[in-house]
Each structure stands twice: as C-alpha cells, then as structure tokens.
Amino acid sequence: MSSARDEPDPGWxxxxxxxxxxxxxxxxxxxxxxxxxxxxxxxxxxxxxYPVGAAALVDDGRIVRGCNIENASYGVTLCAECTLVxxxxxxxxGRLVAFDCIDGNGRTLSPCGRCRQxxxxxxxxxxxxxxxxxxxxxxxxxxxxxGPEQLRDHAESRATARTATDNPAAEAADNPAADAxxxxxxxxxxxxx
Numbered sequence: 001m002s003s004a005r006d007e008p009d010p011g012w013x014x015x016x017x018x019x020x021x022x023x024x025x026x027x028x029x030x031x032x033x034x035x036x037x038x039x040x041x042x043x044x045x046x047x048x049x050y051p052v053g054a055a056a057l058v059d060d061g062r063i064v065r066g067c068n069i070e071n072a073s074y075g076v077t078l079c080a081e082c083t084l085v086x087x088x089x090x091x092x093x094g095r096l097v098a099f100d101c102i103d104g105n106g107r108t109l110s111p112c113g114r115c116r117q118x119x120x121x122x123x124x125x126x127x128x129x130x131x132x133x134x135x136x137x138x139x140x141x142x143x144x145x146x147g148p149e150q151l152r153d154h155a156e157s158r159a160t161a162r163t164a165t166d167n168p169a170a171e172a173a174d175n176p177a178a179d180a181x182x183x184x185x186x187x188x189x190x191x192x193x
Contacts, residue, residue, distance in 0.1 A: 017061075018059050018060065019057060019058070019059050019060070019061050019097050020059075020097065020124070020126065021097060021098070021126045021128050023097075024057075024097070024098050024128060028057060028098065029098070029100065029130065029135075031063065032055045032056070032057060032063065032098060032099075032100040032130070033055070033100055033102070033130075034055075035053075035055035035063050035065050036053040036054055036055040036065065036100050036101060036102045037053060037102065037106065038053070038065065039053030039054060039055060039065040039066060039067045039080065040052070040053035040067060040102070040104060041053075041067075042067045043067040043068050043069070043080075043104075044067075044068070044069045044070055045068060045070050046070060047070050047072070047074070048070060050068075050103065050104065051067065051068065051103070051104040052067060052068040052079065052080040052101065052102070052103055052104075052109060053065070053066070053067050053080055053101070053102055054066045054067070054080035054081055054084045054099065054100065054101040054102075055084070055099075055100055056084055056088070056096045056097075056098060056099040056100070057096070057097045057098040057099075058088065058094040058095065058096060058097065059094050059095045059096075059097050059124050060092070060094050062091065062092070062094065064084055064087040064088045064091065064096075065084060065087060066079075066080040066081060066082065066083035066084025066085070066086070066087060067080050067083055068080045068083075069083060079111075079112060079114070079115050080101055081101070081111055081115035081118055081119060082115070082118065085118055085119075085121075085122050088122060095122065095123060095124035095125075095127075096119065096122050096123050096124060096127050097124045097126075097127060097128070098127070098128050098129075098130075099111075099119060099127065099128070099129045099130065100129075100130040101130075107132075108130055108131065108132050109132070110131050110132055110141075111129070111141070116138075116141055116142040116145075117142065117145065117146070119138065119142075120138060120142055120145045120147050121147060121148065123138050126138075129141055
C-alpha cells in the first residue's frame with residue numbers, strides 16, 4: 001500500500017491553466033470593478049483630487065491593481081495603469097487578459113494614449129478593456145500599435161544587413177540575381193572603373 005507521501009502532489013508540478021477572454025464572465029468583470037474601487041483608496045491626488053483606480057486579470061489568474069500617484073511637477077505623475085504594470089512585474093509578470101479603470105465616482109475611464117501603449121506592451125494577444133463604450137479588444141483601442149515586435153523585426157533586419165555587408169560573396173552565392181543587379185549598377189555609374 002502506498003502512502004500519500006509517495007505520490008506527487010499535482011498542485012506542485014502542474015502548470016496552471018491560462019486564463020483567456022473566453023473565461024471572462026460577468027462575475028470576473030464585477031471582481032475587477034471591486035478591485036479597482038479598492039485601489040482608489042491608495043490614490044495620491046493632493047493636486048487634482050481626482051483618484052483613479054485600475055484592476056486587471058493576468059493570464060495566470062492573478063488580479064493586479066493600480067492607482068494614480070500625483071507629483072507636484074505634474075509631468076512625473078503616474079497614471080493608475082503605470083502602477084498596475086509595476087505591480088504586475090513585481091509579482092511575477094505575465095500578460096494582461098482583462099482591464100478595468102474607474103474614477104472616484106465609479107465611472108469607467110478610457111486609458112490615455114501613453115497608458116494604452118503601456119498596456120499593449122504587457123497585453124495578452126487578446127486583451128479586453130472595459131471602456132465607456134463597452135468591452136473592447138486592445139487591437140481596437142490602439143490599432144496598429146508599435147511594440148516589441150517592431151523592435152525585434154528591426155534588429156533582425158539590421159543583423160541580416162550586417163551579415164550581407166560583412167560577407168558580400170556569401171550573399172552573391174545565395175542570391176545570384178542580387179549579384180547581377182549590383183554589377184549592372186556599378187557598370188552604369190559614370191566615373192567608375
């Protein structure tokens with residue numbers, strides 16, 4: 001007879017199920033709203049008296065929160081989305097699946113442009129935002145967003161270009177048409193031998 005001690009605990013070795021937009025029911029949105037309201041209590045707003053609270057569901061099931069933190073120099077004021085992403089990173093990272101943001105009167109707010117960009121950076125591919133107009137995918141809130149993919153693509157194209165420049169013979173061997181074009185262009189340039 002084996003004891004429970006001999007059997008592995010599945011809770012310690014199984015990867016947790018990922019949360020996706022299909023898992024978003026009204027109870028989840030109500031919980032996010034409740035957590036955004038709780039975040040309002042931590043807002044630091046001595047200048048505007050306009051507290052903002054935000055909450056988001058992470059793809060591993062956690063909920064992260066944020067609130068706005070003002071500063072006398074205004075320009076370094078942190079929006080609720082900024083502190084929410086800070087909490088996300090401080091508690092293990094992950095990707096945001098659902099997001100809600102409210103003001104001190106409980107009205108749904110739309111993230112500002114800077115915060116939309118910040119949310120894109122940490123979004124699951126199908127992040128849904130609760131907006132004043134209703135629930136909207138991030139791709140509609142910030143279409144054709146600039147993000148990490150563009151930086152990766154740029155770095156890859158520069159690396160490819162550097163490799164070709166470092167070894168033009170290898171490029172010519174890989175692409176005879178490029179070699180023929182280069183030769184034709186050189187011949188057509190006045191003053192070149």
